Amino acid sequence: MHKLPEVYDYLRWRKRFPTVWCSGCGIGSITGAIIRVVRSLGFDKDNVTLISGIGCSSRIPIYVDFNTLHTTHGRALPFATGVKLVNPEMNVIVVSGDGDALAIGGNHFIHAARRNIGVTLILVNNSIYGMTGGQVAPTTPIDAIAHTAPYGNIDPPFDAVQLALSSGATFVARSTVYHIIQTENYLKKAFQHKGFALVEIISQCPVLFGRLNKMPDPVDMIMSQKENAVNLVKAKKMTEEELKGKIITGIFREDNSKVEYTESYAHLIQRVQNQNEF
Amino acid sequence: MSTKSVKNSKIMNNNKNGILPDKIDRFEVRIAGAGGQGIISMGMLLAKAISLGDKKNASQSQSYGPEARGGATLADVIISDKTIYFPECITPDILIALTPGAYEYYAASVKPNGIIIADSNAVETVVGSVMTVEVPILKTCLDKFLNPIVANMVTLGFLTEFTGIVSKKSIKSAVEDRFEKSKFLESNLKALKAGFELGKKFKSEGLTQIEPGICLNL
Amino acid sequence: MPLPRTTADGHPIMFVQGNEACVQGAIAAGCRFFAGYPITPSSEIAEGMSRELPKIGGTFIQMEDEIASIAAIIGGSAAGAKSMTATSGPGFSLMQENIGYAYIVEIPIVIINVQRGGPSTGLPTKLSQSDTMQARWGTHGDYTAIAIAPSSIQEVYDMTIDAFNLAEKYSTPVILLMDELIGHMREKLILKHDCELELRERCLPEVPTEWYVPYKSQTNLVSHPAPFGMGYRYSVTGLIHDTTGFPTQISAEIKSNLESIRNKIITHRQDIWKWQEYYTEDMKYLIIAYGSAARAARDAIETMRAKRIKVGLIELKTIWPFPDNPIKKLAYHTKAVFVAENNMGQLIHPVREVLPERIDIIGVQRYDGRPLEPMEIIRAVKEEIYA
Numbered sequence: 001m002h003k004l005p006e007v008y009d010y011l012r013w014r015k016r017f018p019t020v021w022c023s024g025c026g027i028g029s030i031t032g033a034i035i036r037v038v039r040s041l042g043f044d045k046d047n048v049t050l051i052s053g054i055g056c057s058s059r060i061p062i063y064v065d066f067n068t069l070h071t072t073h074g075r076a077l078p079f080a081t082g083v084k085l086v087n088p089e090m091n092v093i094v095v096s097g098d099g100d101a102l103a104i105g106g107n108h109f110i111h112a113a114r115r116n117i118g119v120t121l122i123l124v125n126n127s128i129y130g131m132t133g134g135q136v137a138p139t140t141p142i143d144a145i146a147h148t149a150p151y152g153n154i155d156p157p158f159d160a161v162q163l164a165l166s167s168g169a170t171f172v173a174r175s176t177v178y179h180i181i182q183t184e185n186y187l188k189k190a191f192q193h194k195g196f197a198l199v200e201i202i203s204q205c206p207v208l209f210g211r212l213n214k215m216p217d218p219v220d221m222i223m224s225q226k227e228n229a230v231n232l233v234k235a236k237k238m239t240e241e242e243l244k245g246k247i248i249t250g251i252f253r254e255d256n257s258k259v260e261y262t263e264s265y266a267h268l269i270q271r272v273q274n275q276n277e278f
Numbered sequence: 279m280s281t282k283s284v285k286n287s288k289i290m291n292n293n294k295n296g297i298l299p300d301k302i303d304r305f306e307v308r309i310a311g312a313g314g315q316g317i318i319s320m321g322m323l324l325a326k327a328i329s330l331g332d333k334k335n336a337s338q339s340q341s342y343g344p345e346a347r348g349g350a351t352l353a354d355v356i357i358s359d360k361t362i363y364f365p366e367c368i369t370p371d372i373l374i375a376l377t378p379g380a381y382e383y384y385a386a387s388v389k390p391n392g393i394i395i396a397d398s399n400a401v402e403t404v405v406g407s408v409m410t411v412e413v414p415i416l417k418t419c420l421d422k423f424l425n426p427i428v429a430n431m432v433t434l435g436f437l438t439e440f441t442g443i444v445s446k447k448s449i450k451s452a453v454e455d456r457f458e459k460s461k462f463l464e465s466n467l468k469a470l471k472a473g474f475e476l477g478k479k480f481k482s483e484g485l486t487q488i489e490p491g492i493c494l495n496l
Numbered sequence: 497m498p499l500p501r502t503t504a505d506g507h508p509i510m511f512v513q514g515n516e517a518c519v520q521g522a523i524a525a526g527c528r529f530f531a532g533y534p535i536t537p538s539s540e541i542a543e544g545m546s547r548e549l550p551k552i553g554g555t556f557i558q559m560e561d562e563i564a565s566i567a568a569i570i571g572g573s574a575a576g577a578k579s580m581t582a583t584s585g586p587g588f589s590l591m592q593e594n595i596g597y598a599y600i601v602e603i604p605i606v607i608i609n610v611q612r613g614g615p616s617t618g619l620p621t622k623l624s625q626s627d628t629m630q631a632r633w634g635t636h637g638d639y640t641a642i643a644i645a646p647s648s649i650q651e652v653y654d655m656t657i658d659a660f661n662l663a664e665k666y667s668t669p670v671i672l673l674m675d676e677l678i679g680h681m682r683e684k685l686i687l688k689h690d691c692e693l694e695l696r697e698r699c700l701p702e703v704p705t706e707w708y709v710p711y712k713s714q715t716n717l718v719s720h721p722a723p724f725g726m727g728y729r730y731s732v733t734g735l736i737h738d739t740t741g742f743p744t745q746i747s748a749e750i751k752s753n754l755e756s757i758r759n760k761i762i763t764h765r766q767d768i769w770k771w772q773e774y775y776t777e778d779m780k781y782l783i784i785a786y787g788s789a790a791r792a793a794r795d796a797i798e799t800m801r802a803k804r805i806k807v808g809l810i811e812l813k814t815i816w817p818f819p820d821n822p823i824k825k826l827a828y829h830t831k832a833v834f835v836a837e838n839n840m841g842q843l844i845h846p847v848r849e850v851l852p853e854r855i856d857i858i859g860v861q862r863y864d865g866r867p868l869e870p871m872e873i874i875r876a877v878k879e880e881i882y883a
Contacts (some may be wrong), residue, residue, distance in 0.1 A: 012731070013706070016742055028559060046725050051571070059865040062731050062743065067724035069574060070733035072597050078531075078564035082579070085555045086529050087725060090575065111560040204686065232737025322682055326511035329684045330499040339681035341866075342621055363794040364870050365681045451499045 010035040010045070020059050024210075024218030026177035026203030027057050028234050030124055033180055034093070035064065037187040048091045051080045053105060055097035056131050057124035059204075074105030077112040080119045088262035091191060092118070098125040098139040102158045106138075109160075114165035116195040117261040122187070123160055123198060126205040134208035141245075145212045161252050164198040171197035172252040177204060178225035179249065186251065194260045202229075202247050296442015297393070298357065302334065306367040307443070309433075310384050311376030313342060313349040320374075321353025323434060323452045324444060328357055331448025339365040350379060357443065364414040371439060374433060375400045375454030376415065385410075395437060396431075411440070415453035418472055431439065435473015440480055508687040514652045515582075517685050518608055519544030520658025522580050524688065526695055527606070527827065528554035529577040531568035533561055533587060537676040538610035541582035558793060562587035566594040566607070573603045574732065576723030578660055582608035585618060588627060588634070595669055596635030597734045599757055602711070602721055604663035604698070606656070608672045610679040612863050622865025623676035625787055626839035631671045632816045638754055640761040642768060643671040643816040644788045649683035655813065661696040662768065666760055667720050677788040682803050701728055711756070714737040718760045718807040734876050738866040762865065763815055771814035771822055774803060779808030781877055782827050783860075784847055785836040786812040789868045793836050796873035807877055815843070821849040832856040832880050839863055856880065 052058035054073035061068035100221035136146035175183040204221035232250030325338035343349035375381035385405035457463035530545040569579035613619030631643040699720035722728035731741035
């Protein structure tokens with residue numbers, strides 16, 4: 001008999017397929033990874049809230065059987081902050097695209113990291129605005145073509161990992177869709193981490209980014225992730241010239257010494273209430 | 279210049295309600311000065327003392343600029359036996375002016391039989407013919423407390439004693455409430471008391487005859 | 497001896513600003529989550545909430561901007577807490593997109609707007625009522641808003657509680673429109689005992705989880721999406737959705753989604769409407785006003801009544817949905833209607849829409865950051881009478 005895949009139980013019982021994602025897109029693999037990690041950690045579905053903004057990757061919550069909030073463009077993190085503060089026991093996960101988290105939501109990104117609130121941000125980076133039809137993103141490489149950069153992009157791209165590190169995030173990692181096992185390992189660590197966690201996943205958009213930049217075959221794009229990925233340890237020994245165009249993967253920070261935000265608010269409540277008693 | 283008698287002869291009698299009429303339709307007090315002088319907290323304490331302590335209706339509203347210190351600031355207190363609707367002064371019965379700007383700007387709006395209480399430094403050229411009391415508020419603060427910050431308390435004390443629009447008991451309680459558990463309570467109460475004394479001194483001079491414009495200037 | 501802290505019958509008594517009364521009302525109403533960003537003249541509300549919430553185990557957070565603040569309280573409410581934010585014009589503008597989100601996902605929240613002069617940075621420390629229309633039409637798309645407006649400090653307290661009750665009852669954002677004068681002026685406030693408060697709590701589903709349809713109203717046309725963590729997992733999205741919460745492109749479902757967020761309020765407008773009449777029995781002239789303008793109108797009416805001018809007031813407590821029927825009824829026998837407001841004429845538009853042409857509608861407007869004075873209203877009425 002045909003066996004249903006393990007992720008099946010974690011999709012909404014009123015299944016709505018096909019999804020909005022194009023064939024060859026990396027978001028399907030990421031959705032599967034999220035579900036497998038949640039399952040392996042034994043989280044109660046009721047105790048998981050998946051929050052997203054607007055964009056291709058932000059459609060993940062529509063299909064999965066958790067508490068879900070598909071919110072406005074760029075604002076997933078403040079929504080998540082509200083959920084986490086009201087229910088600190090909740091496992092709050094945010095999925096956000098590169099435009100969502102770094103352009104329109106850039107301010108929320110650095111402030112969520114600064115507060116060290118216990119939310120995991122999965123940043124799906126496909127270097128382009130997919131949902132709106134291939135416009136330039138804050139992560140689009142220099143000289144790449146996009147529909148709003150027809151002569152080549154001149155805006156230097158953001159490095160989300162460096163941004164998170166300098167903003168005070170306590171768990172920061174980067175992986176790719178090709179390295180899906182590694183991605184799952186990082187997600188596992190991130191979901192169990194107490195403070196703000198960022199996992200950037202380099203993904204592929206063959207239909208827009210690929211087609212505009214002479215890489216229309218999804219397999220080629222995934223293979224380029226394999227070829228360009230350099231582990232952090234190895235990267236440290238490489239020169240800047242050698243690292244050009246490479247994707248540095250690995251865990252950049254895992255710091256458990258900082259207090260998580262809802263915990264420090266709980267301490268504040270205790271302090272205030274004790275003061276009032278005397 | 280002829281002299282005329284003070285219309286507010288109640289100041290000199292120890293009337294229970296001070297200069298307030300027996301039936302208060304609407305009595306307006308405007309406190310004007312600069313940001314940082316404690317204008318709004320003065321208004322608040324006055325209105326609070328009248329409302330909660332003296333059991334009359336009182337409201338306090340304010341107008342201020344963007345500056346936390348130094349800008350023109352205004353606190354309006356309305357006293358009435360009835361429900362107070364419009365919470366700002368239209369024609370004040372009492373104007374307290376702590377800066378020259380405040381005096382110059384608002385003196386003309388005071389009711390003809392009203393009173394202006396001005397800091398002695400505030401009146402440069404006389405405006406109108408309303409009874410004006412020049413009180414050395416800032417001087418008292420500097421002489422007695424070496425600190426102009428308590429000017430609002432001295433003013434409040436003076437206002438209480440001189441006009442009687444609020445009971446001394448209530449205003450004291452309001453100040454005590456405001457500085458509950460604060461290390462500034464004592465200094466503020468002292469300043470309030472200095473204001474009371476200043477008020478007494480002005481009353482006891484037997485100033486039943488005053489000239490229009492400025493006269494009461496000890 | 498300290499000033500009295502309670503009334504003769506034991507109710508806590510205070511002498512506070514409107515903004516402080518709002519804090520007291522929110523706490524009494526059961527608000528346990530506040531996210532905000534400082535802005536004059538509403539900052540005292542955030543300050544008060546930051547002081548009071550931890551005492552009762554609630555949560556306060558100062559977010560990075562107003563967009564984040566409203567997003568956080570929608571998240572907080574989705575997680576089950578009664579949630580509120582407070583702001584003024586520029587912040588209210590920034591919040592608009594997410595207010596629209598709350599309309600479409602039908603999550604109850606309370607937004608306090610202490611109005612100041614605008615547009616743009618405008619007059620931070622001065623009053624205005626120029627967000628009257630923005631409260632109705634601020635966010636894009638079709639929806640129906642609830643906005644209520646207090647005119648005294650006691651009412652700020654009472655109506656903050658009302659705002660939470662309306663939000664929970666109709667699962668929708670509710671806007672409390674104050675203005676700088678009401679927010680900053682001080683008056684006596686008498687607090688209610690807990691047992692005297694009529695509070696509406698979140699309406700929770702009673703069906704088994706597998707039968708649960710979040711956007712299908714069980715009763716009264718109002719659907720109440722369940723808070724997270726109760727076992728009812730469903731899709732919450734700002735896209736037009738079907739009754740399960742799944743995005744839809746089907747014409748009938750699109751219509752039904754839009755109509756449900758309109759009809760749940762329009763159908764119950766009689767229940768939402770609140771207004772106060774003042775000297776309306778024999779009036780020949782009617783003044784319509786709300787908030788601080790209504791305070792001036794009452795003084796103006798007192799003065800005019802003493803001179804036997806038959807003028808009355810309808811003071812709107814509900815601004816949106818607009819109380820058209822009560823106004824129609826009251827204005828029917830009047831010669832002229834005056835709409836007094838602290839702006840360049842906003843409330844006058846819906847009034848014009850509901851009244852027949854034979855009634856003169858005159859705007860009494862002030863927009864220099866100062867409150868409308870009783871004399872200005874008296875002058876307008878007299879001009880009409882002796883014209």
